[in-house]
Amino acid sequence: MKAPACYQVTFECPESQREQLYAILALMPVLGTEESDDTIVAYFQWEGTAEQLLSALSEHLTAMPGIVLHYPEQYQEQDWYRRWIGTLQPIIVSDRIAVVPPEVDTALDRPITLTISHRATFGTGQHATTQLCLQLLENIVAPGQQWLDAGTGTGILAIAIARLGARGVIAVDSDPAAIAEAEENARNNGVQNIEFFCADLLSFPFPSVDGVVANLYLHLHQQLLPQYERALATGGHLICSGVLQQDQAELVALLRQHRFEPVEIRERQNWIAVWSRKQ
Numbered sequence: 001m002k003a004p005a006c007y008q009v010t011f012e013c014p015e016s017q018r019e020q021l022y023a024i025l026a027l028m029p030v031l032g033t034e035e036s037d038d039t040i041v042a043y044f045q046w047e048g049t050a051e052q053l054l055s056a057l058s059e060h061l062t063a064m065p066g067i068v069l070h071y072p073e074q075y076q077e078q079d080w081y082r083r084w085i086g087t088l089q090p091i092i093v094s095d096r097i098a099v100v101p102p103e104v105d106t107a108l109d110r111p112i113t114l115t116i117s118h119r120a121t122f123g124t125g126q127h128a129t130t131q132l133c134l135q136l137l138e139n140i141v142a143p144g145q146q147w148l149d150a151g152t153g154t155g156i157l158a159i160a161i162a163r164l165g166a167r168g169v170i171a172v173d174s175d176p177a178a179i180a181e182a183e184e185n186a187r188n189n190g191v192q193n194i195e196f197f198c199a200d201l202l203s204f205p206f207p208s209v210d211g212v213v214a215n216l217y218l219h220l221h222q223q224l225l226p227q228y229e230r231a232l233a234t235g236g237h238l239i240c241s242g243v244l245q246q247d248q249a250e251l252v253a254l255l256r257q258h259r260f261e262p263v264e265i266r267e268r269q270n271w272i273a274v275w276s277r278k279q
């Protein structure tokens with residue numbers, strides 16, 4: 001098999017479509033991204049040719065005509081990595097929570113500062129949906145609770161829940177690379193009460209918990225709602241994100257079909273996170 005090469009691709013992307021572009025990039029083997037006023041440059045590790053990468057990207061972007069895609073250029077990984085490290089910044093989520101990449105040496109006055117690695121796994125803290133979930137969790141998680149993080153990615157939400165005082169967290173992802181990265185992130189944050197499982201949520205036996213956070217996508221929420229319903233007792237907390245604002249009514253209707261009543265809906269850059277409680 002051909003060794004993967006490193007490519008950089010420049011996207012000219014209006015502000016209004018940035019979050020959608022990031023959501024698409026999260027599905028691809030992206031090492032990292034750099035943002036400027038008009039462009040996003042994404043760095044890929046790719047086993048095929050530049051033409052195949054271009055064609056895979058073009059297929060994902062057919063519904064987004066506002067984005068102009070440049071031809072992939074090959075680069076030396078070391079050059080990019082050194083430049084990219086220099087662009088990383090802490091992410092301030094709220095008065096209490098911040099997320100910092102391990103390469104950034106900074107002192108922040110946020111009591112919950114999470115050190116989360118920036119590799120190919122989703123959940124660096126940059127995405128609006130992750131930030132919305134963190135802001136909701138901050139107000140909901142109480143000491144002694146047991147939570148389930150469905151689709152943990154880097155483990156960012158599970159680690160935040162543990163740092164907010166939960167008794168334990170079960171964190172599930174179907175991607176073995178994500179679980180390995182999440183376990184490393186948990187160790188780096190000194191958190192020991194998270195149990196990680198590499199499994200498909202659709203066949204994972206959800207245990208009884210006090211809260212479920214699921215930053216996934218609408219269709220998967222639809223399929224998982226019977227499991228959320230079984231896992232939570234009356235009053236139990238459910239946070240669903242990864243859903244666009246235009247799909248809010250559909251998500252709320254699905255939640256109500258499964259005995260969940262929305263308590264708070266947060267929105268950022270066209271994405272929503274819905275906190276609901278089991279009736």
Ligand SMILES: C[S@@+](CC[C@H](N)C(=O)[O-])C[C@H]1O[C@@H](n2cnc3c(N)ncnc32)[C@H](O)[C@@H]1O
Pocket residue numbers: 122123124125127129130133150151152153154155156157172173174175178199200201202215216220242
């Ligand atoms: C949008 S990311 C969320 C990551 C992190 N929780 C956050 O909020 O930033 C969704 C994660 O769910 C995982 N995932 C998607 N479908 C899944 C499934 N059927 N079973 C288990 N994990 C799944 C993906 O691998 C990905 O890591």
